[in-house]
Amino acid sequence: MTVAAPPRVAAPPPGAAPLSRDEGEALWHQIARVLRQEIAAGTPAPGARLPAEAALATRFGVNRHTLRRALEALAREGLLKIERGRGSFVAEDVLDYAIGARTRFSEWIRRHNKEPSGRILRLEECAAPVAVARGLGLRAGARAILLERLGLADGRPVSLTEHYFPARLRGLRAALAAAASITEALRAVGVDDYRRQLTRVSARLPDAAEAGLLRIPRTRPLLVAENVNVDRAGAVVEFGLARYPTPRVQIVFEP
Amino acid sequence: MTVAAPPRVAAPPPGAAPLSRDEGEALWHQIARVLRQEIAAGTPAPGARLPAEAALATRFGVNRHTLRRALEALAREGLLKIERGRGSFVAEDVLDYAIGARTRFSEWIRRHNKEPSGRILRLEECAAPVAVARGLGLRAGARAILLERLGLADGRPVSLTEHYFPARLRGLRAALAAAASITEALRAVGVDDYRRQLTRVSARLPDAAEAGLLRIPRTRPLLVAENVNVDRAGAVVEFGLARYPTPRVQIVFEP
DNA sequence: GACCGCTACTTGTCTAGACATCTACACCGC
DNA sequence: GCGGTGTAGATGTCTAGACAAGTAGCGGTC
Known part of the structure; x- marks a missing residue:
């Protein structure tokens, strides 16, 4: 058997x-x-x-x-x-960030059929660091408003940005705290329109805080973009420093 | 060790x-x-x-x-x-046979960057079979000239064709024997131009002779195309019966 | 803190054998 | 001639085991 x-x-x-x-x-x-x-x-x-x-x-x-x-x-x-x-x-799907003169965060995300949202991490008046002051066209150490923000698409972090504004824009800090977007806050203080004057892109590894916020390992490089936005008259209204997680985000230049 | x-x-x-x-x-x-x-x-x-x-x-x-x-x-x-x-x-690469009013064998092959050539298998005067006579607009059993030809592209067989011409075209048989192409032979007997009036496509398995000539197994279907060519005045000058090996050849209709 | 090496875990490659399934062809009987 | 049958040979799938090589994290050393 x-x-x-x-x-x-x-x-x-x-x-x-x-x-x-x-x-x-x-x-x-x-x-x-x-x-x-x-x-x-x-x-x-x-x-x-x-x-x-x-x-x-x-x-x-x-x-x-x-x-x-x-x-x-x-x-x-x-x-x-x-x-x-x-x-x-x-x-x-990779979020192609097509750099144009008038690209706004929410439009970018919506163009990929995702829901944009954001979280304000910091909003304060500070002394502009040297690199920022140069970008804003101010003296080093001049007062500036700093907004640090985590951008999300469908709840997933896709950008970590520092926005510096010149202190001459009275009431902007309160407007930024109240408004849903930077574009809206700027309009509240009289800046109807602005456009990107310059963007410079680099890459580096994130520190622990950045990795945590963007939810990536510390071995994944960040795309780092500096940009300068000017109003219709050509006056600088914002200096931005954005960090994007690769390979979730790619930057595309549009001539 | x-x-x-x-x-x-x-x-x-x-x-x-x-x-x-x-x-x-x-x-x-x-x-x-x-x-x-x-x-x-x-x-x-x-x-x-x-x-x-x-x-x-x-x-x-x-x-x-x-x-x-x-x-x-x-x-x-x-x-x-x-x-x-x-x-x-x-x-x-598949040879797309784009059926147009004026498609000639050599042009078709050359459009695929291949060298056309041909081998005459039969050239004789015969009684037209019923189907052919109908195509040529003749009485069944009327005299016709038959040319059977193997078409090659870069030496590889791509078509096996029977061409029937009405016997009224005096001297055509000699012209076909001497000329390099049908177009040229027809011109020699006064048919300057002709165009495809009708094409009907079907498919069947080859017999042993066809399989051997086209160098395909007997299990590969042939595309069979009947076509009628007419001169400028609309008189039928040729009835053709072409067999193409699949999948080497595909037929494409051009409206 | 920075650097190094170790280790656990992961995917990538290669070998080996078995069996399934499809194709082409020869053969046979009718 | 025609059709069915068998067979050899081809690709397709699955299992099994071994080792290579890359990644991430931990802990020790300086």
């Missing part, structure tokens, strides 16, 4: 989606379909990490190679980004 | 391209590069079959899975077409 042969592979765990073996559709194809649906449903969310290949293989009750085949297919479709040594991540 | 451990895999045969193991580039990537070069150099030629995966794996001294990975990459690039149960074939 012989014992029944053990199944060739471990059965998938109870709650898992059932894969049909010995039917027409390949296992890796079925797995890709399941993952595609889950991603479309929002879990895991864009940017989130998937379980490791070994864990997913266990979940579906298949060999790691079979599972890899499914992940490769999804990566080719652009749904996943697989990073060696780190894991597989649900692709999040 | 121990014997040296045997190599994990068989060494590639003497004449084969050397692959560098334990260097930065993956084996499958090196193999893909070698095959890409060979295809670019023309051997194997477009349409030709590559050796089977097992044979190629032996040639490069790798496992079949490793070789498959290289083939898959090339297939994704469009350089190969892999067909289950048949083999891997160097992709050949």
Whole structure:
């Protein structure tokens, strides 16, 4: 009397989606379909990490190679980004920041069909640092208003900006505290229109605070953009210093 | 004293391209590069079959899975077409036959940057079959001139055509034997211009002779096009019956 | 704090074998 | 000639194990 042969592979765990073996559709194809649906449903969310290949293989009750085949297919479709040594991540569409003369944060985010929001981190009067004073056309140490702000798209941080305004704009600090956007606050103090005069882009690694606020590891570079905004008369109304997390954000120059 | 451990895999045969193991580039990537070069150099030629995966794996001294990975990459690039149960074939660009009123064989081929040529298989006077007589507007059994021709592009067969002409065109048979093209022969007997009045397309499997001439297996369908050409006055000057091998040739309708 | 090395975890590659599935073709019987 | 059947050979899928190589974080050292 012989014992029944053990199944060739471990059965998938109870709650898992059932894969049909010995039917027409390949296992890796079925797995890709399941993952595609889950991603479309929002879990895991864009940017989130998937379980490791070994864990997913266990979940579906298949060999790691079979599972890899499914992940490769999804990566080719652009749904996943697989990073060696780190894991597989649900692709999040890159926010192209198209630098134009009149680009406003909320318009930028809305153009990507996301909901813009923001959090004021700091709002105070201070002495302008040297680089800022030069940008604003002031003497070093002159008084300036500083607004530090975290920009979010659909709740995910996409920018960390410092805005310096010359102190000559009376009432701006109160307006910034009350208004929903910088554009609106400037209008409240008489600056109807402004445009970007200059933008300079660089990159560096974030410090701990920046990494925490933007929710990125400290090894991911930031794009750092300095810009100068002027009013219709050409007077400087703002010096901005923006930090964007890569690769979530890319900057595009529009001539 | 121990014997040296045997190599994990068989060494590639003497004449084969050397692959560098334990260097930065993956084996499958090196193999893909070698095959890409060979295809670019023309051997194997477009349409030709590559050796089977097992044979190629032996040639490069790798496992079949490793070789498959290289083939898959090339297939994704469009350089190969892999067909289950048949083999891997160097992709050949499909000849789109754009049906226009004045499409001539040589122009068609030249538009694809290939060199047109042809071989006359038959040239004789015969009694027109019923279908042909109807196309030519003659009584069944009326005398007609038949030209059967194999058309080639860069030496590869792309069409097999029967051309029927009404016997009223005196001297055409001699002209066809002497001229390089039908257009030229017709001009020699006074038909300066002609245009396609009608084309009807169907498909069927080839018989043994057709398969042999077009160098395709008998299981590959032929595109069959009947067409009627008329001169400036509207009189029928030719009834054509063309057979094209799929998928080498596709027919495109131009409105 | 900065730097280094260690370690755990992750993805990438290669090998090996088994079986499924499809194609082409020869063969046979009618 | 026609159609079915068998067979060899091709690609497709899955499992299994091993090792390479990259990443991140921890802890020790200076």
